[in-house]
Amino acid sequence: MAKEFHTRDGKLYCEDVAAEALVAAHGTPLYVYSRAAILERYREFDGAFAPLDRLIAYSVKANGNLSLLRLLARGGAGADIVSGGELHRACLAGVPPERIVFSGVGKTVAELAAALEAGIYGFNVESEGELRALAELGAALGKPAPVALRINPDIESPTPHHYTRTGHLTTKFGIPSEDALRLYELAASTPGLRVRGIDVHIGSQILEVEPYRQALLHVLVLVDELRARGIALEYLDLGGGFGVSYDDGGAAPVAADFAEALVPHLAVSGLKLVLEPGRYLVASAGLLLTRVLYVKEMGGKRFVITDAGMNDLLRPSHYAGYHHVEPVQRHGGRPVVRSDVVGPICETGDFLALDRALEAAREGELLAIRTVGAYGFSMASTYNARPRPAEVLVEGGSVRLIRRRETYDDLIRGEAELLD
Ligand SMILES: *Cc1c(COP(=O)(O)O)cnc(C)c1O
Numbered sequence: 001m002a003k004e005f006h007t008r009d010g011k012l013y014c015e016d017v018a019a020e021a022l023v024a025a026h027g028t029p030l031y032v033y034s035r036a037a038i039l040e041r042y043r044e045f046d047g048a049f050a051p052l053d054r055l056i057a058y059s060v061k062a063n064g065n066l067s068l069l070r071l072l073a074r075g076g077a078g079a080d081i082v083s084g085g086e087l088h089r090a091c092l093a094g095v096p097p098e099r100i101v102f103s104g105v106g107k108t109v110a111e112l113a114a115a116l117e118a119g120i121y122g123f124n125v126e127s128e129g130e131l132r133a134l135a136e137l138g139a140a141l142g143k144p145a146p147v148a149l150r151i152n153p154d155i156e157s158p159t160p161h162h163y164t165r166t167g168h169l170t171t172k173f174g175i176p177s178e179d180a181l182r183l184y185e186l187a188a189s190t191p192g193l194r195v196r197g198i199d200v201h202i203g204s205q206i207l208e209v210e211p212y213r214q215a216l217l218h219v220l221v222l223v224d225e226l227r228a229r230g231i232a233l234e235y236l237d238l239g240g241g242f243g244v245s246y247d248d249g250g251a252a253p254v255a256a257d258f259a260e261a262l263v264p265h266l267a268v269s270g271l272k273l274v275l276e277p278g279r280y281l282v283a284s285a286g287l288l289l290t291r292v293l294y295v296k297e298m299g300g301k302r303f304v305i306t307d308a309g310m311n312d313l314l315r316p317s318h319y320a321g322y323h324h325v326e327p328v329q330r331h332g333g334r335p336v337v338r339s340d341v342v343g344p345i346c347e348t349g350d351f352l353a354l355d356r357a358l359e360a361a362r363e364g365e366l367l368a369i370r371t372v373g374a375y376g377f378s379m380a381s382t383y384n385a386r387p388r389p390a391e392v393l394v395e396g397g398s399v400r401l402i403r404r405r406e407t408y409d410d411l412i413r414g415e416a417e418l419l420d
Helices: 019-026 035-048 066-074 084-092 109-118 128-141 177-188 210-228 255-269 279-285 315-319 408-412
Strands: 005-008 011-014 030-034 054-059 078-081 100-102 122-125 145-152 193-199 235-237 272-275 286-298 301-306 325-327 336-342 351-359 366-370 390-395 398-403
Touching: 011 019, 019 030, 019 286, 019 366, 019 390, 019 398, 030 035, 030 279, 035 054, 035 066, 035 255, 035 279, 035 390, 054 100, 066 078, 066 084, 066 390, 066 398, 078 084, 084 100, 084 109, 100 109, 109 122, 109 128, 122 128, 122 193, 122 235, 128 145, 128 177, 128 193, 145 177, 145 210, 177 193, 177 210, 193 210, 210 235, 210 255, 279 286, 315 351, 325 351
Parallel strands: 030 390, 054 078, 054 272, 078 100, 100 122, 122 145, 145 193, 193 235, 235 272, 301 336
Antiparallel strands: 005 011, 030 286, 286 301, 286 366, 325 366, 336 351, 390 398
């Protein structure tokens, strides 16, 4: 966890603000982010690749809050988007369009057109059909579409869950290498397209450097083959997926480790480097605060029932994602009890932590769920008609509400009038 979350006199703080004070002002469940932690991660990541001409395109889907996007944009980051909605967010937050790349296997024509008109840096194209759609738009708008083909390197990337592996031919992502040369030649000879780069993204929460090196070497072979055919590229996008430590015990590689393995190859290629980190920049900068509603013993188990559930934080039930759980107020001498921390939702899959050694939780007390800055709020839903949580950003001793808690009116907005 980021050092910005720490304990003073047995109480949990974010920077200089006590978690209890945040809850007193904004209630629970509450997402809390440290501004300093986000900026520090960004500077560390960007700095590691400083020897290269580079674009660090923050993956908006990890956490698309406008204030966080603006914070990163002001720090120099671009954006990696996967939808028209994310394009809207990134532009509103002030990310310059020439720092935006557009990824995703199923972009609609309307989304492609909006991004082309906005003047984004590049489209990471995932199929021949998408390439043709872009060619038509580029011709119709009189503005050639800047493209990179997303190559599927057929690499088995070691991610904790198979849902987050994207570099293998059995997944839906990218274009097989054997089709790449033909499609690049097609693109290079099509007036509505401008061949600009090459792209690869192998998965998420990857804790090893080697798969990136493999993916890079794989696409560099294609870069050379293209050059030999007179197609010169300007950039190489190595995607995101850089893993973080969720339990403080693991030795997650840091940006410098990735850079050490990758920079020498890239420097030789002369290409600009694009990276799309999401989780790496924001995961450890976020906490979810929740209140214990009830505690009960059943079937030889202790259940700690909190006011945050799978609608607020989906990772545990969707990916078996691990999050450290701790009391906001430490009480010395409490017994440690194995507990399931579960939410109020009517699903057995609604849990935040299973079979966890926890200081025996009391009804009414506050718990903190760590490392939720990425894929926390962005995957939240209103399932069970539960308004989504508020989000606050802490800077030193000051707190900004960067998204108010949803209301019941928010939940029904847009629904048709009741029929008699
Ligand atoms: C999700 C995604 C990312 C970001 O992944 P992280 O694991 O958050 O770094 C980057 N690029 C693409 C294409 C993605 O789908």
